[in-house]
Amino acid sequence: MQVGWDAGIKQRLAIEVKGMKILLFGIAKDIAGAPVIQVDAPVAKVAALKEHLYQQYPRLRELKSCMIAVNKVYATDDAALQPGDEIAVIPPVSGG
Amino acid sequence: MDVWIDIKENITVQEALDFVQSPDSGGVAVFVGNVRNETKGKPVRQLFFECYAPMALLELEKIAAHTRAAMGIKKIAILHVSGNKLPGDTVVVIAAAAPHRAAAFEACQYAIDTLKDTVPIWKKEYFEDGEVWVAAHP
Known part of the structure; x- marks a missing residue:
């Protein structure tokens, strides 16, 4: 019973995490050709998301840096992604 | 309100x-x-600033909080523009007030250096022969 319930939740999470929307800014937006993209691959961590983005948009690799923000805070590669997170690609900043 | x-x-x-x-x-x-009206000798026609505003505001708040907690700043304002700007236009203003001048100078230096490092704002330079996102590539 417990196992089945757990599996069900995991499946639901996987489905929800799949439909992730990602915000892009600056040169990352130009490279992707859109201010928001949808990622359908099941990526559970920031590192996996970055790898997915690099495969999809190889020119992101040429940037000086490419950070990911989760819920408006810079996230490390091992940070977990949850359904409903606000995720953004942050290319090298240049304000001021 | 001590922070703007x-x-x-x-x-x-x-x-x-x-x-x-x-x-x-x-x-x-x-x-x-x-x-500035030039970059590496090339005339700059205009700049465009793009902001991830909700996150940029949070990062700016962190900078302001640090100057108050660690440097003894009484009041601080950090203002930044978004959109299109021409040479000579003001794009960032930091004003810091403290009982004595050393903290005020230190806070301004810290705030602009950290802003340029961490705050999600991007600047595109428009030249006569094209445009470029500043500092994007190594």
Whole structure:
């Protein structure tokens, strides 16, 4: 019973995490050709998301840096992604 | 209110200064960043600033909080523009007020250096022969 319930939740999470929307800014937006993209691959961590983005948009690799923000805070590669997170690609900043 | 953080189309030195002035602060320092008319000898026609505003405001709040907690700043204003700007236009103003001048100078230096490092704002330079996102590539 417990196992089945757990599996069900995991499946639901996987489905929800799949439909992730990602915000892009600056040169990352130009490279992707859109201010928001949808990622359908099941990526559970920031590192996996970055790898997915690099495969999809190889020119992101040429940037000086490419950070990911989760819920408006810079996230490390091992940070977990949850359904409903606000995720953004942050290319090298240049304000001021 | 001892901190004023804002991102908007137009900013002035005076509004930042007016915000931080108070009788308990004998030293007020202001940093003003303007659009330079050239980069590496190439004339700059205009700049465009794009902001991830909700996150940029949070990062600016962190900078302001640090100057107050670690440097003894009484009041601080950090204002940044978004949108299109021409050479000579003011794009960032930092005003810091403290009982004595050393903290005010230190806070301005810290705030602009950290802003350029961490705050999600991007600048595109328009030249006669094209445009480029500043500092994007190594």
